Amino acid sequence: MRLARTKFGIFILVFGLACVAPQLLAEKNDTKSLNSGDEKRALQALNRLTFGPRPGDLQQVMAMGVDRWINLQLHPERIDDGALNSRLEPLRTLGMSTHELAENFPDPQEIVQVMKGKRAMPSDPALRAIYEVQLARVQARKERKEETEAKAASGSAVATKPGEVSQETMSASAAAAPESVDREPAAAPALSTVEFEELSSLPADQRYQKILAMPPDELIAFAETLRGGKRRDFVEGMSPQERETLIALNNPSAAVDTELAEAKLLRAIYSQRQLEEVMTDFWCNHFNVFIGKGLDHLMLTSYERDVIRPHALGRFEDLLVATAKSPAMLFYLDNWLSIGPNSPQALGAPAHPYQAIGRPARPNQGKRPSGLNENYGRELLELHTLSVNGGYTQRDVTEAAKVFTGWTIDKPAQGGGFKFEPRMHEPGPKIVLGRRIKENGKSEGLELLHRLATSKQTAHFISLKLAERFVSDNPPPALVDRMAKTFLKKKGDIREVLSVLFQSPEFWDDSTYRAKVKTPLEFVVSSIRATGAEVDDAMPLTGRLNGMGMPLYGAQPPTGYSMKADAWVSSSALLNRMNFALALTNGRIRGVRVDWDALIGDQFSDSGQTLSALEKKLVAGGVSEQTHTSIAEQIGTGKDSMPQKVRDGAEPQSVLTTAGLLLGSPEFQKR
């Protein structure tokens, strides 16, 4: 989806951090001298607390004073982020509740409910259009399936009932789910070229109204026509909502997933609250939820917005409890289905008039879910709190799972929230980590979470991970110990733990300067930031990240992505980075534009000067003599080798190539 360019773009580009706190800058501007020690300090801070410096950032941080700048970043609420918010404004789904998302961008499950007459067809014309096309598709798929199954009739004994949208559709193994609908063979004929051209030639508002007024058959034909990249041009001039509707015609989930991923990149690139974004990314990864697991893709918008970001610099226990109750985590790690073996529901006590777990029973599958699921209990101990060496046993995992029975989701397919269902809860006391938790319903879970959040092992594990993110792949144990002590003393206050980290001599030690290899996300975002590029459309960037092995929200295992170099340095990765760098500087990434005039001006008479200017602008902290020489030899440094910039034309190729070589250089791979 294209984003409207905001008038703030240039403002950001030129003034950089100035909008953070102009009054602070004014005070200091003329008193601070630029010695190289300070510069390195400022760079270290920028490299670690942000997604990479932008043009002008270094000067701004030095003018403000590194310590004051860090303190400001630790208090994001004091930083105005209006420019970013205007960029995010067109992405309507970011503000929607999961319920609204489920309603507006229906999963196949919902469509089947309508098909079976269990839910009414929506009356809103846009929504109606989306449902009609989906209905026709589900119908066609059902017919195809019946055909194939009729052919293979003699086959296996326990085939899934035809037409039933089984839970598999909603569950894991669907990494490619968001696109899968688009790839299916056409179920209906498309509009003729003439018809489509005619439609395209109408003004945007009439175009849209005409589509909504189409009878179902024609609407489906139209939707078919939009496949294969024609949509981009067709939606030109339409409002965000109208565009979303057209995306949703062929793939309802894509509208949500696209905006989620776009927002992540736009925030990382443009937010002034950089540390908050870094920490939001850190916690989203620590409490990983995979977008490809069924309904989770609808839940992630709220997960990041309501569960992670508000606590990114807050108290760990609040964050832990929020994730434990989040539909996204309950769904991802299956806890919403976990039922105490001796619970009323498992023992078949008379049920409430409604389905306790919010989903119709499957008549052909015999018994309903009736047992314990250990998935969340295990990852809670191993990955969220104590760490794998945290001293727990298989028995602790099972008991923890019992504690959380009944923590479920109210009507997940309709985007419902957390609910404690006593009928699913395992009765009796539980013994976790050698201590008894007396029977107490939902409070048992809170009691356990409190114990975990305040345990020494947790304090150490979280401190270690933070130090790995901010200091080095193998951070000094003494630092981690001090952070862990603060964690315990300050009751898991993440801001306090980070303060200790940022004030530690280890953080400022010369050996940590540029010691971290960037992850693909850090590399891509930092190169956009370094060039001050204007991003109209972030989706091509998400595609690049997929190719680098780091799809956004795409880590399937609950471990999330590694933050260490060995996971990200390989032949394939290096080539991808070099090719990305060249594509970016040569303007070959759709939707992303670098303004070279704004970046380096046009006053250079030879390539040597250009190289030096680009080095200064693009690679904070400069490059090694060897990198400089390698590039200089490649581009030649004679006065004749570089034509002066022609007034009306594009930048000389050598400028673009030089910039690409710098962004692909070894120095730029590190932070």
Next chain:
Amino acid sequence: MPITRRVFIRNSGLAIVGTAAIPSFLARAAWGSADAGTRTKRLVVIFQRGAADGLNIVVPHAEAQYYAMRPSINIPREAVIDLDGFFGLHPSLAAFQPLWEQRHLAIVHAAGSPDPNRSHFDAQDFMESGTPGVKSTEDGWLNRSLRELPGPAQKSPFEAVAMGPSIPRILSGIEPAVAMNNINDFTVGGRSAKTSPVASAFEAMYDHSSDTVLHSAGEETFDAVKMLKSADPAKYVPAAGVDYPKGHFGDSLGQLAQLVKANLGVQVAFADISGWDHHVNEGATEGQLANVLREFSLSLAAFWKDLGDLGEDTVVVTMSEFGRTAHENGNRGTDHGHANVMFVLGGPVHGGKVYGRWPGLDQSQLYQGRDLALTTDFRQVLGEAVLRHMGNRHLGEVFPGYENQTGKFLGLLG
């Protein structure tokens, strides 16, 4: 830092533009030319990430206990592809049936890592490091297996290949290894056969880099890029009638076959396939497990057919971090368990047989009262492949801390 073979570029004083030297090894004829005694032996390791449910993959259909423990997700006897009257393949593994009948496919049941850990992350880590229970091991066993390997002194940059965006744990270590996501993108600055000036500049930068990690990754990368360009694997299309399934795993094996057929000197290779962690609605003859098994078996069968005669020198071994609970759980799925099943496919394999001792599924026979017990250590299976197939006798270095007694090998090979 050791002097590299490209040191002369640094000292030559020549402009690097477009002149990056072709390493001497490229001048050599292709690897493993048909000369007797120099044929390249290959070991391909497949990791099923997420803990595959071995009991529903190679089904002990003669065990009444199996059906009792899995009331809703069992594979009915009439749906199982029977192998020997006791075990049978999941119907989605139909593509394996001919390989079994030709005796190229062997099965080891109740195999895996003896470590009791049920964490995906740790258990995968242990199986890749080859040292269950020891976290401090820095390199992977597949990398170590190359160290003492007999063969040419000048090694190919494609000696060790991982199909994917990064070098997995199993291949990390001192021996150079190449990670390859997509053959067609494995170049910089254009796809033409000539090395572009941009590529030369990048190569020089990384060659000079003081960062050891980036330096060595750069060296491996550019050697491989040049060699790949000269070998032009694009001309090695899949053999007639070979159809790789769509998706990451099929792509990986299809591209690996290209590299092998292009005679690039691949000795060990690694590919993985995820999506096995079925805590909920695992399915039986149809469903989640059935779908991923279909992709798994069709890809491997296509790879085998595609290799043709090269399969004679190839052994493929599959593994997964642990099995799953013998009982189904409350959500028609299975939780993390213990022992699992391994497949061994290849020319020199004595196939058509299920190896290993079957521990039984009675409650008293289960590991910790819940999982299939382990009777074959995965290092025993891998050790046999490393020694008997690859010819590396130093198993103590490949699997430190594990006494691999050749007398106890299962007899899968050689």
